[in-house]
Amino acid sequence: MRRFLPAAAGAVLVSLLLWYLWSAARPPGTAPRETLSVNQTLGGSAAPGYLRADKPRRFSFPADHGPHPGFRNEWWYFTGNLQAADGRRFGYQLTFFKTALTPAAVARASAWGTNEVYMAHFAITDVAGKRFRFAERFSRAALGLAGAGGDPLAVRLEDWTMLQNSARPWGVTLSAAEPDAALHLNLVSLKPEVLNGAGGLSRKSAAAGNASYYYSIPRMATSGTVRVGKERFAVSGLSWLDREWSTSALERDQVGWDWFALQLDDGRDLMFYRLRRGDGSSDPFSGGTLVTADGRSRALKREDVQLEVVEWWESPADGARYPSLWRLRVPSERIALEIVPRLAGQELLTGFRYWEGAVAARGLEGSPGGSGYLEMTGYAGAPADKTGTVAR
Numbered sequence: 565m566r567r568f569l570p571a572a573a574g575a576v577l578v579s580l581l582l583w584y585l586w587s588a589a590r591p592p593g594t595a596p597r598e599t600l601s602v603n604q605t606l607g608g609s610a611a612p613g614y615l616r617a618d619k620p621r622r623f624s625f626p627a628d629h630g631p632h633p634g635f636r637n638e639w640w641y642f643t644g645n646l647q648a649a650d651g652r653r654f655g656y657q658l659t660f661f662k663t664a665l666t667p668a669a670v671a672r673a674s675a676w677g678t679n680e681v682y683m684a685h686f687a688i689t690d691v692a693g694k695r696f697r698f699a700e701r702f703s704r705a706a707l708g709l710a711g712a713g714g715d716p717l718a719v720r721l722e723d724w725t726m727l728q729n730s731a732r733p734w735g736v737t738l739s740a741a742e743p744d745a746a747l748h749l750n751l752v753s754l755k756p757e758v759l760n761g762a763g764g765l766s767r768k769s770a771a772a773g774n775a776s777y778y779y780s781i782p783r784m785a786t787s788g789t790v791r792v793g794k795e796r797f798a799v800s801g802l803s804w805l806d807r808e809w810s811t812s813a814l815e816r817d818q819v820g821w822d823w824f825a826l827q828l829d830d831g832r833d834l835m836f837y838r839l840r841r842g843d844g845s846s847d848p849f850s851g852g853t854l855v856t857a858d859g860r861s862r863a864l865k866r867e868d869v870q871l872e873v874v875e876w877w878e879s880p881a882d883g884a885r886y887p888s889l890w891r892l893r894v895p896s897e898r899i900a901l902e903i904v905p906r907l908a909g910q911e912l913l914t915g916f917r918y919w920e921g922a923v924a925a926r927g928l929e930g931s932p933g934g935s936g937y938l939e940m941t942g943y944a945g946a947p948a949d950k951t952g953t954v955a956r
Contacts (some may be wrong), residue, residue: 574952584617601814610804611667614634615632616635616777618772620765621765621777623764626717628807629728630717632777632809633664634668635809636752637660637812638661638712638808638810639807640660640805641806642785643655643788643825643937644656644751644801645937646801648798648799652691653873653922654797655687655921656687656689656747656790657686657687658726658740659681659686660688660712661682662680662681663682664680666770670876674703678705679705680710681704682702682710682711682721683700683915685699685912686701686740686742686745687910687912689907689910691793691855691907694907696911697911698913701724703721723739726740727739729750733753734757737749737752746789749790751785751786751805753781753784753855755833755855757860758780759778760779760853761775761863768815770849777809780806780807782831782855784803785802786802786803787800800920804936817841819840821837821838821940822839822887822938822939822940823838823939824837824892824903824938825902825938827934828899828933829933830857831856832857832897834852834855836851836853836864837850837851837853838869850869851866852869860874873887873889874890875888875889879911881911886906888904889903892925899931900928900929900930901925901927902928903926906922906923918942919938919939920939922937923937
């Protein structure tokens with residue numbers, strides 16, 4: 565649910581590309597002077613001709629791991645918690661976003677011509693080193709610069725890649741490198757694909773067609789190498805894949821979301837997203853999925869999950885405030901957790917500014933604990949929340 569991409573696709577991507585050119589010259593670690601807000605980016609309606617997620621569909625794997633032409637937005641979203649032999653912990657994110665500028669490809673004489681643009685985010689959290697590194701790239705789907713498809717499936721943006729290496733169980737190899745960070749990981753599914761929402765149709769609001777097709781692979785065994793600075797580590801752990809495609813937009817009063825993807829120590833997995841409205845309340849279309857240890861799933865409604873913000877973290881870039889300690893409960897499943905970032909400052913100062921990073925899930929009241937990832941959007945530039953305690 566959480567990976568909504570631009571509604572006014574052409575204008576937004578032009579804005580992002582201009583932002584990218586400007587940001588390349590700004591000092592590292594400083595906030596951009598202006599970023600695209602969630603509502604500004606995702607508001608509006610799509611041009612005629614795009615396909616819409618407006619009814620249930622039959623999913624087919626591994627075919628549905630590949631691209632879905634005709635929809636405006638699609639993404640492959642990998643996150644994970646990893647550990648070296650000496651106990652050193654890392655989190656990572658590697659995400660590929662595809663946006664179609666027109667409903668269908670148009671024949672063009674130029675080799676530069678395309679109706680698709682790609683964006684990718686790469687981040688590594690070095691817990692012991694107390695360092696969060698991130699990078700952002702854009703490219704058109706032309707001249708071999710970016711693309712998705714093939715058998716076996718390949719998704720790429722320049723030399724950042726996701727390459728399928730097995731069909732059943734589904735497995736991929738992830739590679740990304742920047743001067744101060746890199747990863748090369750092999751992932752293999754430990755559970756089958758889980759359909760979120762109503763059989764994979766995830767509704768965002770009551771508006772017709774305002775929905776996505778959404779599935780996850782909540783547990784993927786992961787091994788490989790991570791480099792931070794000049795140090796290289798052999799690592800292993802668990803990853804989570806989120807996949808969505810849609811032609812959808814947020815409603816005017818849906819200003820952001822909080823997304824939790826948690827792998828519990830008893831083998832269960834929990835995904836929950838809270839859509840936030842302008843007055844701070846949870847939108848009725850918030851929801852999630854609980855996956856049992858053997859891969860069975862149960863849809864969760866907003867009312868099934870209790871969320872409480874206990875503390876806040878203030879961004880040193882410009883004072884934006886994000887929750888830094890959550891309490892999450894699913895009473896019907898006897899789940900009670902404290903969600904704590906493994907590093908407070910996992911904020912991506914990109915064209916879409918948001919907080920996303922590795923978290924620990926501490927069990928309360930006899931509940932199992934675990935690890936996972938948390939994404940929070942719509943906080944930068946929002947009115948200051950005076951409740952709670954600011955965590956420095």
